[in-house]
Amino acid sequence: MTDTSPRVVHPTREQRIQNGRLARRITPVASLADLAESDRDPVALLEKQAGTRVPQLVPVRYGRMATASFAFLRGAALVMADDLSRTPNSGLHTQLCGDAHASNFGFFATPERRTAFDVNDFDETYPGPFEWDVKRLVASLEVAGRDNGFTAKERRKITRACAAEYRETMRRQAELGNLAVWYSHVQPSAGNLGQLGPVDTVMEKRTRKVLEKAARRDHLHALGKLTIVVDGQRRIISAPPLLVPVEEVFADLDADGVYDELHRRLRSYRATLQWDRRILLEQFELVQAARKVVGVGSVGTRAWIMLLRGADDDDPLFLQAKEAQRSVLSYYVDGPTYANEGERVVDGQRLMQSASDIFLGWQQGPGVDGVVRDFYMRQLHDGKGSVDIEEMVPKGMKLYGRLCARVLAFAHARGGDRVALATYLGDDEEFDEALAAFARAYADRTEQDLQALRTAIEQGRVKAKTGL
Known part of the structure; x- marks a missing residue:
């Protein structure tokens, strides 16, 4: 070759x-101080x-x-x-x-x-x-x-x-x-924010609170927050317009056909993962999907969550699929083009982050309107937390x-x-x-x-x- x-x-x-x-x-x-009119x-x-x-x-x-x-x-x-x-x-x-x-x-x-x-x-x-x-x-x-x-x-x-x-x-x-x-990398603790110097008691307490909250934000936490049990089955709650199960989003389509497509998308996404992580993902089965509104700038782009079940109902995995459109920077800077904007996001994240989600991958496919869209996928909750600016x-x-x-x-x-x-x-x-x-x-x-x-x-x- x-x-x-x-x-x-x-x-x-x-x-x-x-x-x-x-x-x-x-x-x-x-x-660099200049801001042109x-x-x-x-x-x-x-x-x-x-x-x-x-x-x-x-x-x-x-x-x-x-x-x-x-x-x-x-x-x-x-x-x-x-x-x-x-x-x-x-x-x-x-x-x-x-x-x-x-x-x-x-x-x-x-x-x-x-x-x-x-x-x-x-x-x-x-x-x-x-x-x-x-x-x-x-x-x-x-x-x-x-x-x-x-x-x-x-x-x-x-x-x-x-x-x-x-x-x-x-x-x-x-x-x-x-x-x-x-x-x-930075590995923070309540009393040590990346070797930036000592923190006072108030700041230490606030940092500890954020870290403890982040540690609780796992898949079991998401399960209790985002789902309910209906007739013995775990279902994602409906709270439109911020959280809408896929059956409601596509109420005029055949549900079986929708889930057939979701399974196909999952297989396509799985192929972008490392081999060992594909083995892990294969041990989970899809239960339900929903559209979920996130953030501020991302609102309006297509974002989905998928509930998967592992060994039993107490072994969940939540994946998030976010639409990846062309980077706003690409309109103003000469640079590479991508066959899949989701892959662009994944490549950039893997390069810039000190460590990245094991389920970070990408996918592409047509929507019900026939428009082909790109997505990147990751875990929805995995110890994620942020401070309140x-x-x-x-x-x-x-x-x-x-x-x-x-x-x-x-x-x-x-x-x-x-x-x-x-x-x-x-x-x-x-x-x-x-x-x-x-x-x-x-x-x-x-x-x-x-x-x-x-x-x-x-x-x-x-x-x-x-x-x-």
């Missing part, structure tokens, strides 16, 4: 340093996305986004990608999360049953300029700080600390060997922002040239100041965009459902 893959080039450390210096000359670090219509960009989403759920998305500036930012990955495309570009690319706001980091159980903290949303993952992820993270902290009523001085400390942690972590990663970089105090958000920045730097160091990145970032506070300034400017724009959405709702341009 002939190997047609291109030969890998291995530049020397000095050449990588020179690449970082060149990028710094072409795009000075201070220029734009006449783009944020509502029009959101409406463009709505065209490929479930029509009944789009008003839920608008309703959730309209509640606050941070909620708007969470759902506006496309809007921010459009804005970032107009800003100075470092030219230093790595695998991006694509939606690295503060709520897209969290706790989860690794395959070894340890608790990890990492990036946990990869719907928009795509190669691109490293600073786009950092800017979205730092801006989200500024926006959340404003929503929480923090002073300008408090917010500046938070955003500068986040940028500084990213810069300092990348510089440390640049000194490590390849395997050490690959294995870098809206309830944070300044000290807690500063520490949390640093934690997010650290794992983001770990991820970027795996997928990009950490030596060039570290050289570009430098050893002074110029990058920290630039990102904090950008965050302030972008928070102003986000407030304007939120008002534009609220005005569109008031004037009837778009419909919103609130309280869901």
Whole structure:
């Protein structure tokens, strides 16, 4: 068999340093503070996305986004990608999360049953300029700080600390060997958040509470929360529009035919798993499926959960299948194309995360409307947990922002040239100041965009459902 893959080039450390210096000359670090004026219509960009989403759920998305500036930012990955495309570009690319706001980091159980903290949303993952992820993270902290009523001085400390942690972590990663970089991770405990320094008693109690809650979020917890027993059979509850069993979604179709298709989809998905995990999955049988609304930005894309039974009814497995559409970044950055966008998500997640779900895979197939759609699949609940950004105090958000920045730097160091990145970032506070300034400017724009959405709702341009 002939190997047609291109030969890998291995530049020397000095050449990588020179690449970082060149990028710094072409795009000075201070220029990362710039936010160009734009006449783009944020509502029009959101409406463009709505065209490929479930029509009944789009008003839920608008309703959730309209509640606050941070909620708007969470759902506006496309809007921010459009804005970032107009800003100075470092030219230093790595695998991006694509939606690295503060709520897209969290706790989860690794395959070894340890608790990890990492990036946990990869719907928009795509190669691109490293600073786009950092800017979205730092801006989200500024926006959340404003929503929480923090002073300008408090917010500046938070955003500068986040940028500084990213810069300092990348510089440390640049000194490590390849395997050490690959294995870098954060394993948090109540009294130790990734070696970021001591935490006070209040913060330790809050962290312990989050970790304990995450540990309880397993498949048995999901079984009790999402299902009931009807006539001796376990069934997923019906709570439209947020949770709707597949029999209700496709009430006009033959149920047997629907489940025949679901079994086919499961077999197709199973083929994307590692061989040993296929053996494990084969030991579970499908019981029922349902459509489930999740998140803010994802609302309206097709998301399903599947209940599978193992040895008995007390041995459940919940899988989640989320529609994977084209990454918002791909409209603004030259990069690869994918036969299946679900595979894009899986590849990006496996590269960026220190450890990934054993059931992470992808699938593709036509819907009842004949449109072929891509999906990625994973476990629904497996020790997953997150902090409540809206309830944070300044000290807690500063520490949390640093934690997010650290794992983001770990991820970027795996997928990009950490030596060039570290050289570009430098050893002074110029990058920290630039990102904090950008965050302030972008928070102003986000407030304007939120008002534009609220005005569109008031004037009837778009419909919103609130309280869901």
